[in-house]
Amino acid sequence: MAQDVIPARLFFDQRFGVNSRDLDKVLARALEQRADYADLYFEYTVQEAVGLEEGLVKNASSSTSNGVGVRVLAETKTGYAYTDDITIENLEVAARTARCIAQDRGGFAPAPVGTAKGSPHDLYPLRREGSDLSLDEKIGLLQEMDRIARNSDGRIKNVFASLAAQKKIVLVASSEGWVIGDVQPLVRLNVTCIAEEGGNRQMGSYGGGGRFEFRVLTDNRDYERYTREAVRQALLNLEAGDAPAGEMDVVLGPGWPGILLHEAIGHGLEGDFNRKGISAFSNRIGQKVASERCTVVDDGTLPGRRGSLNLDDEGTPTRRTVLIEKGILKGYLQDRLNATLMGVPLTGNGRRESYAHIPMPRMTNTFMLAGDAAPDDIVRSVRKGLYAVAFGGGQVDITNGKFVFSTSEAYLIEDGKVTRPVRGATLIGSGPDVLKRVSMVGSDLKLDEGVGTCGKDGQSVPVGVGLPTIRIDGITVGGTQTSQ
Amino acid sequence: MTIDSSYREKIMERLDLTQDLAQEILVRAKKKGASHGDVVMVESESFFVTVRLGEVEKISQAQEKGLGLRLFFGHSSATGSTSDVSRESIDRLVQDTCTLARATVQDEHSGLPRPEELARQVADLDLVDREARSLPVEEKIRLAKQAESRALDFDPRITNSEGAEFSNEFNRVIYASSSGFSGEYEGSVFGLSVVPVAQHDGAMQRDYWSSTRRKFSRLDSPDQVGEKAARRVLRRLGARKVATRDVPVVFEPETARSLVGHLAQAVSGDSLYKGASFLIGKLDRIIASDAVTIIDDGTIPAALGSKPFDGEGLATRKKGIVQRGVLKSYLLDTYSGRKLGLPSTGNASRSVGQPPSVAPTNFYLAPGPHSPEAIIASVEQGFYVTELIGFGVNSVTGDYSRGAAGMWIEGGKLAYPVEEITIAGNLKEMFQNIEMVGNDLDIKYRVAAPTVKISRMTVAGD
Numbered sequence: 001m002a003q004d005v006i007p008a009r010l011f012f013d014q015r016f017g018v019n020s021r022d023l024d025k026v027l028a029r030a031l032e033q034r035a036d037y038a039d040l041y042f043e044y045t046v047q048e049a050v051g052l053e054e055g056l057v058k059n060a061s062s063s064t065s066n067g068v069g070v071r072v073l074a075e076t077k078t079g080y081a082y083t084d085d086i087t088i089e090n091l092e093v094a095a096r097t098a099r100c101i102a103q104d105r106g107g108f109a110p111a112p113v114g115t116a117k118g119s120p121h122d123l124y125p126l127r128r129e130g131s132d133l134s135l136d137e138k139i140g141l142l143q144e145m146d147r148i149a150r151n152s153d154g155r156i157k158n159v160f161a162s163l164a165a166q167k168k169i170v171l172v173a174s175s176e177g178w179v180i181g182d183v184q185p186l187v188r189l190n191v192t193c194i195a196e197e198g199g200n201r202q203m204g205s206y207g208g209g210g211r212f213e214f215r216v217l218t219d220n221r222d223y224e225r226y227t228r229e230a231v232r233q234a235l236l237n238l239e240a241g242d243a244p245a246g247e248m249d250v251v252l253g254p255g256w257p258g259i260l261l262h263e264a265i266g267h268g269l270e271g272d273f274n275r276k277g278i279s280a281f282s283n284r285i286g287q288k289v290a291s292e293r294c295t296v297v298d299d300g301t302l303p304g305r306r307g308s309l310n311l312d313d314e315g316t317p318t319r320r321t322v323l324i325e326k327g328i329l330k331g332y333l334q335d336r337l338n339a340t341l342m343g344v345p346l347t348g349n350g351r352r353e354s355y356a357h358i359p360m361p362r363m364t365n366t367f368m369l370a371g372d373a374a375p376d377d378i379v380r381s382v383r384k385g386l387y388a389v390a391f392g393g394g395q396v397d398i399t400n401g402k403f404v405f406s407t408s409e410a411y412l413i414e415d416g417k418v419t420r421p422v423r424g425a426t427l428i429g430s431g432p433d434v435l436k437r438v439s440m441v442g443s444d445l446k447l448d449e450g451v452g453t454c455g456k457d458g459q460s461v462p463v464g465v466g467l468p469t470i471r472i473d474g475i476t477v478g479g480t481q482t483s484q
Numbered sequence: 485m486t487i488d489s490s491y492r493e494k495i496m497e498r499l500d501l502t503q504d505l506a507q508e509i510l511v512r513a514k515k516k517g518a519s520h521g522d523v524v525m526v527e528s529e530s531f532f533v534t535v536r537l538g539e540v541e542k543i544s545q546a547q548e549k550g551l552g553l554r555l556f557f558g559h560s561s562a563t564g565s566t567s568d569v570s571r572e573s574i575d576r577l578v579q580d581t582c583t584l585a586r587a588t589v590q591d592e593h594s595g596l597p598r599p600e601e602l603a604r605q606v607a608d609l610d611l612v613d614r615e616a617r618s619l620p621v622e623e624k625i626r627l628a629k630q631a632e633s634r635a636l637d638f639d640p641r642i643t644n645s646e647g648a649e650f651s652n653e654f655n656r657v658i659y660a661s662s663s664g665f666s667g668e669y670e671g672s673v674f675g676l677s678v679v680p681v682a683q684h685d686g687a688m689q690r691d692y693w694s695s696t697r698r699k700f701s702r703l704d705s706p707d708q709v710g711e712k713a714a715r716r717v718l719r720r721l722g723a724r725k726v727a728t729r730d731v732p733v734v735f736e737p738e739t740a741r742s743l744v745g746h747l748a749q750a751v752s753g754d755s756l757y758k759g760a761s762f763l764i765g766k767l768d769r770i771i772a773s774d775a776v777t778i779i780d781d782g783t784i785p786a787a788l789g790s791k792p793f794d795g796e797g798l799a800t801r802k803k804g805i806v807q808r809g810v811l812k813s814y815l816l817d818t819y820s821g822r823k824l825g826l827p828s829t830g831n832a833s834r835s836v837g838q839p840p841s842v843a844p845t846n847f848y849l850a851p852g853p854h855s856p857e858a859i860i861a862s863v864e865q866g867f868y869v870t871e872l873i874g875f876g877v878n879s880v881t882g883d884y885s886r887g888a889a890g891m892w893i894e895g896g897k898l899a900y901p902v903e904e905i906t907i908a909g910n911l912k913e914m915f916q917n918i919e920m921v922g923n924d925l926d927i928k929y930r931v932a933a934p935t936v937k938i939s940r941m942t943v944a945g946d
Binding site: 135 | 498536539540541542543544545546547548549550561562563564565566567568573576577580581583584585587588589591594621644646681687688689690720723725728729730758759760764836837838839871873874875876878880881883885886887889903904905906907908909910942944945946
């Protein structure tokens with residue numbers, strides 16, 4: 001939103017003495033060697049974290065980081081230089097370094113993809129500065145979570161609770177003549193419980209957050225729900241048996257199991273892999289890659305979500321991009337470089353971890369739209385299989401399309417009924433194939449609680465996922481019980 | 485260069501990172517009421533170039549500084565950090581860290597190491613390659629291009645590439661504490677890697693190879709890197725699923741080291757005192773087969789994980805962690821050691837913004853008597869793991885289930901490529917079931933292992 005431009009711009013001007021005349025000068029310098037595009041990305045981040053273990057708030061930390069990255073694009077080439085010492089002298093040096101990329105360019109001149117004039121979004125519900133929880137209130141919150149967990153069951157032997165609050169001020173100045181900024185809040189609250197019974201020790205974790213103030217999590221008493229969930233999961237794991245091994249029908253519960261979409265198709269649809277032709281989804285736009293029940297979108301415009309942004313990290317407003325519509329592959333996720341080279345519009349997916357990183361196409365919030373099946377009917381439809389409701393992390397090999405994600409709460413389904421809990425197991429499948437096996441889609445779309453972090457090429461960015469209950473007809477479950 | 489802005493007056497001058505500055509900060513913190521504290525400063529210069537299909541794709545160059553401060557008020561503590569190393573910013577850092585440290589709880593185990601534990605001298609471990617500072621960018625580009633073209637030219641089925649990269653970093657670490665330690669060291673890291681893509685019958689595969697060393701002269705040649713990557717990607721073409729069953733599993737060094745990494749985490753004091761390890765209370769007990777001896781050694785000259793002192797100023801040293809299957813030592817920093825009633829093992833790791841945590845230095849499975857070929861030849865039907873994906877490892881229980889790719893072993897030979905399967909077991913049993921250890925150890929990463937054979941795991945596929 002335009003209102004954010006002024007504070008971000010003023011902030012960097014006042015703090016580091018960087019005014020618009022200087023920016024123009026540096027950008028002009030960056031373009032000197034027949035470059036196509038140049039931009040400057042200023043970032044100032046403050047973060048505070050507090051942690052509790054063994055009933056005690058032992059750790060607290062605060063950090064401040066700032067820096068600027070200068071990027072120069074020439075055809076397929078990117079020159080990048082960054083420094084954490086924001087001065088005009090350093091910017092000029094960085095511009096000279098970054099532009100050297102353009103020296104040996106050929107004759108190809110890509111068409112400009114258009115400019116970001118402002119963001120239509122105002123996605124972060126913030127109250128007045130200083131209205132969020134005080135340090136003492138944060139410490140009190142963690143102690144309350146510890147108390148809730150320990151009082152709920154004598155088998156809970158340890159509780160780890162932590163919170164982190166970040167505020168990032170960014171400013172992007174482009175050689176197309178625009179300057180745009182954003183102030184991005186991000187909070188996160190996590191709790192892990194360890195339960196013990198007769199030498200059997202198990203863990204349960206839960207958490208949430210988003211782009212808002214901590215007060216949101218206390219006003220809604222979310223912290224209490226997170227804690228009870230972590231306790232429930234730890235206790236449940238005490239009873240869990242060995243997970244089955246082999247291919248079987250799997251029902252995924254709503255919410256965080258949407259990590260399936262992130263791994264199985266999301267990464268494979270990122271523009272860089274597709275421009276290079278190294279994704280299992282390369283050159284497949286318009287083809288059927290999923291059952292007609294599946295419509296999958298990436299949407300960076302959902303208010304307050306962890307994966308949402310008013311602007312991506314290249315200054316492009318975020319938007320909703322349909323990736324798969326009724327089973328047909330519709331689109332890729334783009335940053336500026338890859339959109340330009342592929343001759344397609346920007347999608348607002350150019351993201352980076354910090355000023356020390358080059359932007360690339362990344363997901364925001366990726367989810368499947370709801371279908372019409374009743375969730376109970378989906379479970380009832382399976383004779384013998386797995387019902388997986390909570391997951392840890394996942395990973396994908398974008399070239400052969402094989403992906404994994406690991407359960408942290410799952411049950412056997414026997415004759416249409418959810419029966420015994422089983423230990424964590426990794427599920428493995430093939431991205432271009434797995435959504436073709438989706439035979440039922442529930443009406444219960446849920447987005448995750450706001451804890452996802454995606455890693456790519458050494459860069460971590462916050463993301464969201466979502467899913468209604470779905471049935472997959474056959475996927476490999478990597479347990480240890482080889483009954484068949 | 486003249487700067488016309490009046491704001492320049494207000495902008496604080498950036499300071500050089502020195503041991504004197506560290507002492508000055510500690511003195512200032514004491515004046516504000518801190519009883520003791522320590523400072524870590526890191527300065528780095530980094531560069532990378534990626535080339536793809538013979539063209540430079542990205543070049544990145546950077547300079548960074550970071551300053552971290554930990555303060556104690558008696559036994560309560562907090563940490564703070566900044567990348568803005570100016571007087572104004574340091575004043576704020578001291579103030580903010582004091583505020584946080586007063587708010588946390590008094591914890592009798594927290595504090596700095598005792599003065600007599602601190603390193604008396606800073607050993608020269610040959611960690612930096614100063615000559616290679618003058619390596620021209622053109623030469624770095626040439627090396628990356630050569631590694632990639634060697635891979636692309638190796639076989640017509642190699643049709644594409646995710647790119648090749650040359651990278652280097654020079655860094656300097658300063659650590660000073662109010663209990664009397666002050667020291668610094670420099671290091672460098674060079675890397676060369678390539679990710680070729682091969683195609684056959686409409687299916688694509690990619691694989692990689694990389695070489696990472698502290699000395700430029702010790703990097704594998706670009707031809708070696710390219711050829712190794714090419715061979716690895718070619719052998720994956722035509723991969724298939726196999727039927728679910730229990731079989732012996734052989735891990736090549738690239739994947740075996742991840743098993744050793746899981747063990748490093750399980751013997752870390754942090755995990756142990758928190759009750760988050762499958763090896764609690766196992767000191768002096770048998771935790772692995774007698775083929776398993778594991779060492780942590782922070783003093784190996786020019787190795788990646790070497791450093792003269794740890795994140796709390798203690799000298800690093802060589803120690804046996806597992807001796808013929810018996811757990812002989814944990815990895816400890818001062819805090820986790822005190823929690824467990826043991827002295828620190830010099831394994832405090834420190835990043836600028838965080839309090840110390842436990843980390844291995846150079847942590848490796850000692851080589852055994854068997855050649856990798858002999859290990860494969862010992863397997864009638866089994867799986868040879870060349871890649872693992874996912875995070876299916878539970879450090880509390882040892883439960884293990886990960887996605888894998890590799891080669892099927894038939895009659896003692898690598899027969900055909902396999903993908904889209906998982907391997908599962910429990911780390912407690914997996915270490916007990918290590919039947920053979922290879923003689924092919926190369927300590928080129930911080931955590932390293934030779935070829936390893938586990939007698940039985942569950943492979944899940946069709």
